[in-house]
Amino acid sequence: METIPWSRVRSYAAGLPSSTSSHFISGLKRAEAVPLAPKKFLPAKLSCHPKSCVNALMGFEDGRLSSSSGATATTISPVEEDSPLKTLKYESLSFPSSEERKNLNENDATVSIVVVGASGDLAKKKIFPALFSLFYEDCLPEHFTIHGYARSKMTDAELRNMVSETLTCRIDKRVSRVEKMDQFLKRCFYHSGQYDSMQNFVELDRKMKQHEGGRVSNRLFYLSIPPNIFIDAVRCASMSASSGNGWTRVIVEKPFGRDSESSAALTKSLKQYLEEDQIFRIDHYLGKELVENLSVLRFSNLIFEPLWSRQYIRNVQLIFSEDFGTEGRGGYFDNYGIIRDIMQNHLLQILALFAMETPVSLDAEDIRNEKVKVLRSMRPLTLDDVVIGQYKSHTKGGTSFPAYTDDKTVPKGSLTPTFAAAALFIDNSRWDGVPFLMKAGKALHNKRAEIRVQFRHVPGNLYNRNLGTGLDRATNELVIRVQPDEAIYLKINNKVPGLGMRLDRSNLNLHYAARYSKEIPDAYERLLLDAIGGERRLFIRSDELDAAWALFTPLLKELEEKKITPECYPYGSRGPIGAHYLAARYNVRWGDLGVEQ
Numbered sequence: 001m002e003t004i005p006w007s008r009v010r011s012y013a014a015g016l017p018s019s020t021s022s023h024f025i026s027g028l029k030r031a032e033a034v035p036l037a038p039k040k041f042l043p044a045k046l047s048c049h050p051k052s053c054v055n056a057l058m059g060f061e062d063g064r065l066s067s068s069s070g071a072t073a074t075t076i077s078p079v080e081e082d083s084p085l086k087t088l089k090y091e092s093l094s095f096p097s098s099e100e101r102k103n104l105n106e107n108d109a110t111v112s113i114v115v116v117g118a119s120g121d122l123a124k125k126k127i128f129p130a131l132f133s134l135f136y137e138d139c140l141p142e143h144f145t146i147h148g149y150a151r152s153k154m155t156d157a158e159l160r161n162m163v164s165e166t167l168t169c170r171i172d173k174r175v176s177r178v179e180k181m182d183q184f185l186k187r188c189f190y191h192s193g194q195y196d197s198m199q200n201f202v203e204l205d206r207k208m209k210q211h212e213g214g215r216v217s218n219r220l221f222y223l224s225i226p227p228n229i230f231i232d233a234v235r236c237a238s239m240s241a242s243s244g245n246g247w248t249r250v251i252v253e254k255p256f257g258r259d260s261e262s263s264a265a266l267t268k269s270l271k272q273y274l275e276e277d278q279i280f281r282i283d284h285y286l287g288k289e290l291v292e293n294l295s296v297l298r299f300s301n302l303i304f305e306p307l308w309s310r311q312y313i314r315n316v317q318l319i320f321s322e323d324f325g326t327e328g329r330g331g332y333f334d335n336y337g338i339i340r341d342i343m344q345n346h347l348l349q350i351l352a353l354f355a356m357e358t359p360v361s362l363d364a365e366d367i368r369n370e371k372v373k374v375l376r377s378m379r380p381l382t383l384d385d386v387v388i389g390q391y392k393s394h395t396k397g398g399t400s401f402p403a404y405t406d407d408k409t410v411p412k413g414s415l416t417p418t419f420a421a422a423a424l425f426i427d428n429s430r431w432d433g434v435p436f437l438m439k440a441g442k443a444l445h446n447k448r449a450e451i452r453v454q455f456r457h458v459p460g461n462l463y464n465r466n467l468g469t470g471l472d473r474a475t476n477e478l479v480i481r482v483q484p485d486e487a488i489y490l491k492i493n494n495k496v497p498g499l500g501m502r503l504d505r506s507n508l509n510l511h512y513a514a515r516y517s518k519e520i521p522d523a524y525e526r527l528l529l530d531a532i533g534g535e536r537r538l539f540i541r542s543d544e545l546d547a548a549w550a551l552f553t554p555l556l557k558e559l560e561e562k563k564i565t566p567e568c569y570p571y572g573s574r575g576p577i578g579a580h581y582l583a584a585r586y587n588v589r590w591g592d593l594g595v596e597q
C-alpha cells in the first residue's frame with residue numbers, strides 16, 4: 001500500500017492536458033469520474049490536503065461513489081483515528097472507461113442554485129429577477145432548482161410569493177409571463193438555517209439531493225449576505241453541501257475586504273475551503289452590456305486601436321453618478337465610502353479593460369492576465385490626486401432632500417465620502433502621462449455611468465476660425481454611455497449645411513434603443529449564466545483584486561488616519577467644486593458638464 005502525497009497527485013494532474021487537469025483534480029477531490037484518468041490509477045491509499053479529503057468524502061455515500069458519476073469505489077475509511085478527515089484510505093478506486101463514460105449523458109446533469117441570504121435586498125432586487133429572465137429565455141439548463149437559504153422563517157410558498165411579488169425585470173410585460181412564472185416558481189424552494197450551522201447545510205444538502213434525483217449534481221452558491229458571514233457560509237457549504245459528483249462554485253459579492261490586508265485575509269480564508277477556480281468574485285459592472293462591448297469595440301474595429309494610446313488620447317474619464325443617496329444602505333455604506341463602493345472595483349475594472357493590451361485570446365486567463373498587468377503598472381493614489389465630498393441636505397421646489405448624516409444608520413459627524421474624484425496614471429509605454437480621471441458620487445443631479453475619451457488637437461489650425469467654439473473644446477470625444485440609455489457616440493467637427501463655412505460639434509451616434517429592438521439583459525443575468533457555464537472572464541481573479549487594493553489602500557489609510565474632511569455639496573448638485581480644480585491641474589475639463597452631452 002503506497003501513500004501518495006497531495007503534491008504528487010497535483011503534479012500527476014499537471015501532466016494531463018489542461019482541459020482535463022483541473023477536472024482531474026476536482027475529480028479526485030470529489031472522487032468524480034474523470035475521462036482521462038487511467039483505470040485503477042490510485043493505489044490503495046491517498047493522503048491529501050484535508051480540505052480535499054473532506055470534499056472527497058462527500059462524494060461517497062456509504063463507502064460507494066454515487067452511481068451517477070459512473071465511478072466506483074469501495075471501502076473508504078479514514079486512516080487517522082484522531083483526525084478522521086486528514087487521510088482517507090481507498091481500497092480500490094476505479095474510473096469508467098471512455099466507452100463507459102459515453103453512456104453518461106451530460107444533459108442529465110442538474111444545477112442547484114443556492115441563494116444564500118435569499119430574504120435580502122439584493123436577492124429580491126437582482127438575483128431572483130435575473131434567474132427568472134434566464135428561465136424565460138430558456139437559458140437555464142433543463143434540470144435546475146433554486147434554493148433560497150436564510151435565517152428568516154419562510155415556507156416554499158412564502159418564498160415563491162416574495163419572488164413573484166418583488167419581481168421586476170425586463171420580462172415583466174412579455175407574453176406568457178404568468179405561465180412561465182408558474183413554471184419557474186415550481187423550481188424554487190426555501191430552506192431556513194443559520195449561516196454557520198453544518199447541520200443546517202446538511203439538511204439543505206439532503207433537500208437538494210431529493211430534487212437532483214440521482215443525476216450528476218452541479219451546485220452554485222450565491223453569497224448574497226453581508227461580508228462578515230461569508231466565511232461561515234462558505235465553510236458550511238463546502239463541507240456539508242458541496243456536490244459529490246459535479247462541480248461546486250461560489251459567487252462572492254463585494255465588498256472583498258476594506259483594504260489590502262483584509263482582502264488578502266478574506267481570500268486566504270476562502271481558499272481554506274475552495275480552490276481559486278471555484279470562487280467567482282462578482283463585479284456586476286463587468287456584466288453590463290457596454291462594458292462587455294469595450295473589448296469588441298477596441299479589438300474588432302481597425303479604426304480605434306491605432307488611436308488608443310498617449311499619442312492620440314489626451315485623457316480618459318470614468319464617471320459614475322447616482323441621483324439618490326444611500327437610502328437604506330447607510331449602515332453598510334458608512335463602513336466603506338464611495339472610493340471602496342464604486343472606484344476600487346467598478347470604475348477600476350472598466351479602466352483595466354479600457355487600457356489593457358490585446359489579450360492572447362478571449363480565454364478568461366488571458367484577459368485577466370492583461371488586466372492585472374495594467375493594474376500593476378499604475379501608480380498608487382496619493383491625497384494630492386483626490387478630492388472627496390459628502391452630500392448635505394437641500395431643498396428644491398418645496399421638497400427637501402436629506403444630508404448623508406441624516407440617515408439614521410450613519411453615525412453623526414461621519415467623514416465617509418459619498419463623492420470622490422481622482423486622477424490615476426498608468427506608467428507604461430502606451431499610457432505614460434495620460435490622466436485617467438475618475439468621478440463617482442451619490443445624490444448628484446443625474447444617474448449615469450460613462451466613459452469619455454478626449455482626443456488631442458488636430459495638428460495645424462486649418463479650420464480654427466470656422467469653429468463655433470475654441471480649439472481646445474473642439475477636440476474629438478468618444479463617449480461610451482454604459483447607462484442609462486446605452487449609446488456610443490463620437491463627437492466630431494462637422495460643416496453646418498449651407499453656403500457658408502461654419503463648423504459645429506455633431507455626434508456620430510450609435511444609440512442602442514434606436515439600433516436594436518431587443519432589450520438589454522441585466523448584468524446579473526449574464527454573470528449568473530457565466531458562472532453556471534464555468535466562464536470566468538467576467539469575474540475577478542485574486543491577483544487582480546490584490547493589485548486593485550494596492551492602488552487604493554495607502555490613500556484610504558491616509559484619508560482615515562488624517563481624518564480628512566470631505567467637501568460639502570448639496571443633494572442633487574453636480575458635486576464639489578474641488579473636482580474641477582483637480583481636473584484643471586491636469587489640463588482636463590470634465591466632459592459631462594456642458595449643455596451638449
Ligand SMILES: NC(=O)C1=CN([C@@H]2O[C@H](COP(=O)(O)OP(=O)(O)OC[C@H]3O[C@@H](n4cnc5c(N)ncnc54)[C@H](OP(=O)(O)O)[C@@H]3O)[C@@H](O)[C@H]2O)C=CC1
Pocket residue numbers: 117118119120121122123150151152153195223224225226227229253254255332
Ligand atoms: N443590495 C445591493 O444593491 C447590493 C448588495 N451587494 C452586496 O450583496 C450582499 C447582499 O446585499 P443585501 O441583500 O443588500 O444585504 P442584506 O443586508 O439585505 O442581507 C442579506 C440577508 O443576509 C442576512 N443578514 C443580514 N445581516 C446579517 C447579519 N448581521 N448576520 C447574519 N445575517 C445577516 C439577512 O437574512 P436573514 O436574517 O433572513 O438570515 C438578510 O436578508 C452584500 O455583500 C452586499 O454588500 C452588492 C452590490 C449591490
Ligand SMILES: O=C1O[C@H](COP(=O)(O)O)[C@@H](O)[C@H](O)[C@H]1O
Pocket residue numbers: 284322341449
Ligand atoms: O455595487 C454597487 O452598485 C450600485 C449601482 O449599481 P447600478 O447597476 O445600479 O449602477 C450602487 O448603488 C451601490 O452603492 C454599489 O454598492
